[in-house]
Amino acid sequence: MTALPLDVSALSAGYTREEMIVRDASFSLVHGSMTALIGPNGAGKSTLLKGLLGLLPACTFDRIAFFGDTLDAARARIAYIPQRSEIDWNFPASALDVVAMGLYRKLGFFRRVGRDAKAQARVALEQVGLRDEAMEQVGELSGGQQQRVLIARALVQNAELLFLDEPFANVDAFTEEHVAGILRGLRDQGRTILAVHHDLRSVRKHFDQVMLLNERILAQGNAAEVMTDARLAEAYGFTPNSAVSTADKAVSGTAA
Numbered sequence: 251m252t253a254l255p256l257d258v259s260a261l262s263a264g265y266t267r268e269e270m271i272v273r274d275a276s277f278s279l280v281h282g283s284m285t286a287l288i289g290p291n292g293a294g295k296s297t298l299l300k301g302l303l304g305l306l307p308a309c310t311f312d313r314i315a316f317f318g319d320t321l322d323a324a325r326a327r328i329a330y331i332p333q334r335s336e337i338d339w340n341f342p343a344s345a346l347d348v349v350a351m352g353l354y355r356k357l358g359f360f361r362r363v364g365r366d367a368k369a370q371a372r373v374a375l376e377q378v379g380l381r382d383e384a385m386e387q388v389g390e391l392s393g394g395q396q397q398r399v400l401i402a403r404a405l406v407q408n409a410e411l412l413f414l415d416e417p418f419a420n421v422d423a424f425t426e427e428h429v430a431g432i433l434r435g436l437r438d439q440g441r442t443i444l445a446v447h448h449d450l451r452s453v454r455k456h457f458d459q460v461m462l463l464n465e466r467i468l469a470q471g472n473a474a475e476v477m478t479d480a481r482l483a484e485a486y487g488f489t490p491n492s493a494v495s496t497a498d499k500a501v502s503g504t505a506a
Contacts, residue, residue, distance in 0.1 A: 253318025254278050255411045255442040256302070260312040263294070263301025267308045271297040275467050279411075279444060284437040285470075286447040286456070289463035290486045295446040296333065298463065299413045303330055316411065326355055329409035331400045333416050339389040345399050346371050346384040352403035374402040379428055394425035401429055405436075412436070414445040418452070430456045453477065 256279040264270040272294040279285060287295050301309045304321055316324035329352070349371040375384050378398040383391060388399060397417060404412055417433070418426045433443055437458075444461075447453060453460055453473055460476040462469045464485045469476045482488070 252281070253315070255281055255317055256444070257313065257315045257318075258302070258311065259314075261298070261301055261309070261314060262311070263297050263306050263309045265307060267310075270308065271465065272301060272463070273465050275463075277461060277467055277470055279442050281442055282437055282440045283459050284433060284443045284457050285445070285459040285461055286453045287444060287461050287463060288447055288450065288453060288485075293464040293485070295463055296415050299330070299415055299444070299446065303328075303413065324411075327410045329404035329407045329412045331404055331412070331414045331417060333419065334393065334397055334400070336415075337396075337400075339396060341389070343388055344385050345375060345380060345388050345391065345395075345402075348388050348399050349374050349402045349406055352406040355407070370406050371402070374405040375399075377405055378402045378432060394421040397421050397425060398429065401432060405432070410441055412441060412443045412445075414443065416446050416448060418456075419448065426452075450477070450482075 256277075258278065259276045261272065261275040262270045263272045271292075275298060287298065289295055297306065300306050302314060302321075314321065317327060321328075346368060350367050352374075353367045353370065372381070372384055375381055378401050380395060380398055380402065383395060388396060391399065401417070404414075412433075414433075417429055421429070433445070433456075437443055445457075447457070454477075458472065460469075460471065460473050461467060462476050462481060462485050468485055469481050
């Protein structure tokens with residue numbers, strides 16, 4: 251029997267053991283699925299991803315298995331794309347350089363990025379529609395183009411499990427559709443995707459599975475099962491009437 255891409259039991263994570271943000275999260279992801287991780291601001295969505303990847307000082311769990319193995323054993327099969335705002339875009343590198351960084355694990359940090367690696371990076375940039383921007387300084391690209399550079403870096407890794415923190419945040423409609431199409435293509439190839447997502451109106455459009463989080467996982471399943479008025483009201487703190495539209499305003503910061 252093939253091991254699941256991710257199997258988690260009783261994960262709690264935060265920045266101190268006294269203030270855990272995510273509590274007792276248990277869930278699994280199946281091969282070839284594309285899951286939106288949704289919840290209100292401060293619910294712990296980014297914290298959950300970072301906790302899974304060992305990026306937080308405080309983390310406890312009964313079990314975290316990646317393809318039936320430990321994180322260290324499976325790292326080459328995993329790609330993580332943080333929020334764009336967490337990256338220093340003033341770093342003097344071209345789009346091609348940034349994408350090629352996705353190959354460092356295969357090349358070794360002290361090996362030169364050669365012709366073959368650059369060719370792979372160019373193919374990945376072409377896949378995300380940035381062939382002509384390969385030699386542009388990454389800091390001079392638009393926000394949407396920078397997001398696509400990060401996607402290209404994940405593509406060149408050829409990862410089987412992808413964690414993305416708000417891949418559609420602050421991008422135009424064209425970039426959102428383009429990135430969504432790339433992710434759906436990866437899913438159709440059998441890759442597994444877990445993405446923090448904030449726009450409740452587009453969850454059903456882009457994702458086949460949904461995980462609802464507010465410190466604890468409240469529900470997981472397809473959108474129809476998870477995104478009921480009652481469950482969204484429980485997560486976002488509103489009455490069931492029009493919970494989707496009200497919660498969406500709260501996430502975008504427009505609700506009182």
